[in-house]
Amino acid sequence: MQAHQRMLDPTPDGLHSGESPLLQTVGLTKRYGDFLANDSIDIEIWPKEIHALLGENGAGKSTLVKAIYGLIQPSAGEIRWQGERIALSGPSEARSRGIGMVFQHFSLFDNLTVAENVALGLDGKESFKDMSARLEQVSKTYGLPLDPKREVWQLSVGERQRIEIVRALMQDPKFLILDEPTAVLTPQEADQLFVVLERLKAEGRAILYISHKLEEVKRLCDTATILRGGKKIQTCNPRRETAASLARMMVGGEIREVKAAAGRQTTIPRLVVNDLSLAPDEPHGVRLEHISFELKGGEILGIAGVAGNGQDELFAALSGERLAKDPGTVVIEGIAAGHLSITKRRKLGAAFVPEERLGHGTAPRMKLSENALLTGHAASGMVNRGFIDTAATLDTVDKATETFDVRKAKRDPEAASLSGGNLQKFIVGREILRNPAVLVVSQPTWGVDAGAAAVIRQALLDLATAGAAVLVTSQDLDELAEIADRIAVMFHGRLSEPLATRDATREKLGLLMGGSSLEPKEAAHAAGA
Amino acid sequence: MELVEAIILSVLAASTPLLIAATGELVTERSGVLNLGVEGMMIVGAACGFGGAWLTGSILIGALFGIVAGTLMSLVFALMALGLAVNQVATGLALTILGIGLSGLIGAGFVGERITPAAHLHIPGLTDVPLIGRVLFGEDAFVYFSIALIIGVWWFLYRTRAGLILRACGDNHISAHALGYPVLRIRTLAVMFGGACAGLAGAYLPLAYTPFFIPGMTAGRGWIALALVVFASWRPGRLVVGAYLFGAVTILQLHAQGWGVGIPSQFMSALPYLATVIVLVLLSRARTGGSTAPAALGTVFVPDR
Secondary structure, eight states, rough: OOHHHHOOOOTTTOTTTSSSOEEEEEEEEEEEETTTEEEEEEEEEEOEEEEEEEOOTTTHHHHHHHHTTTTOOEEEEEEEEEEEEEOOOOHHHHHTEEEEOOSSSSOOOTHHHHHHOOOOOOSSOSSSHHHHHHHHHHHHTOOOOOOOOOOOSOOOOHHHHHHHHHHHHTTTEEEEEEEEETSSSOOOHHHHHHHHHHHHHTTTTTOOOOSOOHHHEEEEEEEEEEEETTTTEEOOGGGSHHHHHHHHHHTTTTOOOOOTTTOOOOOOOOOEEEEEEEEESSOOOOOEEEEEEETTTEEEEEEOOTTTTTTTHEEEEEEEETTOSGGGGGGETEOOOOOOHHHHHTTTTTTEEEEETTTTTTOOSHHHHHHHHHHHTTTSEEEETEEEEEEHHHHHHHHHHHHHHHOOOOOOOOGSSSSSSHHHHHHHHHHHHOOOOOOEESTTTTOOHHHHHHHHHHHHHHHHHOOOOOEESSHHHHHHHHHHEEEEEEEETTEEOOEEEGGGGGGHHHHHTTTOOOOOOHHHHHOOO | HHHHHHHHHHHHHHHHHHHHHHHHHHHHHHTTTTTTTTTHHHHHHHHHHHHHHHHHOHHHHHHHHHHHHHHHHHHHIIIIIIIIIOHHHHHHHHHHHHHHHHHHHHHGTTOOOOOOOBBOOTTTTTTSSSEEEEEEOOOHHHHHOOOHHHHHHHHHHHHHHHHHHHHHHHOEEHHHHHHHHHHHHHHHHHHHHHHHHHHHHHIIIIIIIIOOOOOTTTTTTTHHHHHHHHTTTTTHHHHHHHHHHHHHHHHHHHHHHHTTOEEEEEEEEHHHHHHHHHHHHHHHHHHHSSSOOTTTTTTTOOOOO
8 A cells, every 4th residue: 555655656737748647558458258359459548637438339448447447357468557567456456556436337235325335445444434424525525415324225326326436536546437427317417427527637637438428528528539349449639529520430430310201190199198107016116106198100209217217117017017907097009908918918009129138128048039929929920829830930030130130140049149239129120020000119229339229210210100109218318309209208207298309408308307397388388389 | 930941941952053054044145145055054064063072072073073064065055156156046955955865874873872962051059040040051052152153243244344245245246346346255255154054053953952863853944044044034133033933933833742732733843934934925015125135145146357
C-alpha cells in the first residue's frame, strides 16, 4: 500500500507532453480458444480526460475493461500504469492502485444493505462504523443521496447505480471505468450523472466511459476509441465527428435506414386493454394499476420506461402467462381474452416476443425447428393428429432464415449457438411468419448489433403496414421514436396517456419516466392528438 | 419431577446432533451451496468416530476422527460440485448413498463392540440442584460445544467481514466474483465446515448417545438437519429453537408410544418434515420482499478467466 502511494506522484494538470499517460495498454490481446476477443489493442488514458470506448456488442469493450480491472488475465501485451508495466493479480490490486469500476450489470447484493454492499467493494482496512461515516460524507459531497441501512432490492435502478458510484469514489480512484452507465437511467438521471462526472474530471481524475449512445459521447467525452471485432479502429475527438461518422466506424459500413411506408392506414382496434389491474406474483414484482389503451391495426404503440416499472408484468398479462380475473380487461380481435391461455390467444391471431431470448423466447438447448414448434403448434399447422410435422417445422426455420437473414452454422442448430442478433431475428421472424393480427414485442433489439436491429425494426414496420397491430416495449427512446406512432410511458405499474411520437420530446418522456405528470393541459392536448 | 428432568435431558441429547449438523449446513447454504449429503457425511462420521474411540479409548480422538471423516466426505462433494460444476442436488444425494455404504464397510469390524460413553460434567453443588442442576451443569461436552458453535457461527456471519463475504457469495456469486472475491475457495471452505460439523454430529451418536455402532444408526437425522435449516429460514437464532423443537418431537414420539397414546409413531416421525413444509408456506406468504433463502443457493458457478 505504502509503495503505491509513493508511486502516485501528482500528475501535472492536463499536461500530456513529456509525461506518461495515467494508463496505457500496449498490444493487449485476449484469446478464448481460437476467438480473439481483443486483438492487440493500444489505448492511452490521461488524467482529466473523459475517454469514450465505443463499439457494438461483441466488439471487445467489456473484455478490455475486465483486463484493465484485473478480472481477466490478458493473453499477450501489457498494461502500463503511470508509465510502469503492471500485472494485476485481481480487482483488489487494481483498486489499491487507484482503478475503480462501475459495472453495467451492477455487482450488488440484493439481500444486503447499502452499507454492507459498499463495505464489500472496499478492502476492509477500516471498521464498519468508520466506513459508514465516510459513506455518508462521500454521498453528501457528490450529491448522491443514499440510505445506508436499506436493502438493495428495495431501491430503484438509479439508486443502485449511485451505490456503485459511491463505492468506487470511496476508494478515491485516479481512474474510474463506467460500463454503459446510462443504459438504465431516465434522461434526467443521466444529466445528473454527467454533472458528477464533470466534477470528477475537474478533480483531476480520468474516466473511461463505455457507451453506444453517440450523442451522449459527443456531449461528454474528450476522446473516443472505437473498437470493432476485437480490434481498435481509431482514436478520435468525438466532438469533431458526427454521430453518423462514429456509427460508421463502429459498424464498419453504412447502416440500412429504416423506412416506414407512407400513408399507413389504421383500421379496426385489434388489441384493447380495459382498466387492467394485476397483483404481482413474486416478491420483487410490480402491481399493474388501471392500464388502458387501444391499439388499431396498422399502428405501432411504443411503451417506454425504466426497466422494472411493470413492463414484464404487462407482457405476462397480455401474453396470457398470467391470467386476469375479468376476461374483458384484454380484448384481442374483438374477443374478451383476459382469461384465455397463451395458446388460445395465439389462436385468436396474437403473437408474442418476450425480452429474454434464451430461456423465455427459446429453449436454449433445443433446435430451432423445435423452438419454432413451441410457439407455432397451436395455429401454424405443425402438428398432425398429435404428431409433429417435422418438414413443416424445418420449413419455418428455412423461411425465417431466408426472410430475416439469420446467420447460423448449420440448417437447424441449437438456439443457444446463435449470436444474440441472429437469434432475435429468428424469434421475431418465427412470429411474423405466422402473420399475426397482433404482435406484442418486448425489447426487440436489446443487445443486438446495429445491422440486425435495423432488420428487426424494418420487419415490425412492414408488419404494421400489412395491417397488424404492434405493441413495442423498449428502453431505447431512439428506437421508439424511429418506429412507433404513439408512445406511452410506464411508471410504477401505471401507463401514461400515449403521446403522438412527434409530440413526445425526450424531456416529456423523461419526466414521465421519472414519475412526474405533464401539465394537465398538455396531457389533454396530447391525448386529443 | 424426575420424569420431567429425564425428558429434558433426553431432549437435549436428541437435539444436539441435529443442532451441530444443521449449524454446518447453515454455513454451507449461506455460501450458496446446497449439500444434500449431510446424512452420508454423518454416518461416516459415526463409523469413524466410534472406530477412533474404540481403538484409542479416547472420546476426544473419536470426535476428531469423526470431524476428519466428515470433512473428507465434504471434499468429495466440493471436488464434484464446485471443482467440476456438477449438479449439486445429484452430487449431494450420491454422497449420502456413498456414505451409507462406506460406513457399513468401515464399521463392519466393530459392530457389537462397546465403549465408555462421553463423561458428563459434574460440579458438586451446582449439578445436584434439583430439576435444573443436571440440565444446566450435568451435560456432556458435546452439548456445551454445540451451543458455543451456533453462537460462534452467528457472530461470524453477522459481525465479521469474512462472514459478510460468505453471505455475499450466497446472495450473488457473479457480483462477488466481479469484486474480486474467490467464490469457489470461499464455498469450498464453507462446504468443509459443513462436513466437519456433520462428521462431529455423526460421531456424537456412538460416542455419547448410545455407546456402540450399528450401520444406519443416524436414522434420517441428516435429513432432519437439512429440513431444520429451511425451518430456521437460514437464521442461527431460529435454528436453535428448531433443533430443540425437532429433538423434542422425536423424544415425544418415544414417550407417546410408552404411554399408549393413540397417535401412530410414523406420524410423529413425519412431524419435523411437516413442520418444515408449514413454515415454508408461512414464510412465502408473509414475506414482503427480499428472499429468505440465499439467492444463489444451489446454482452452479464457473468463473471466467
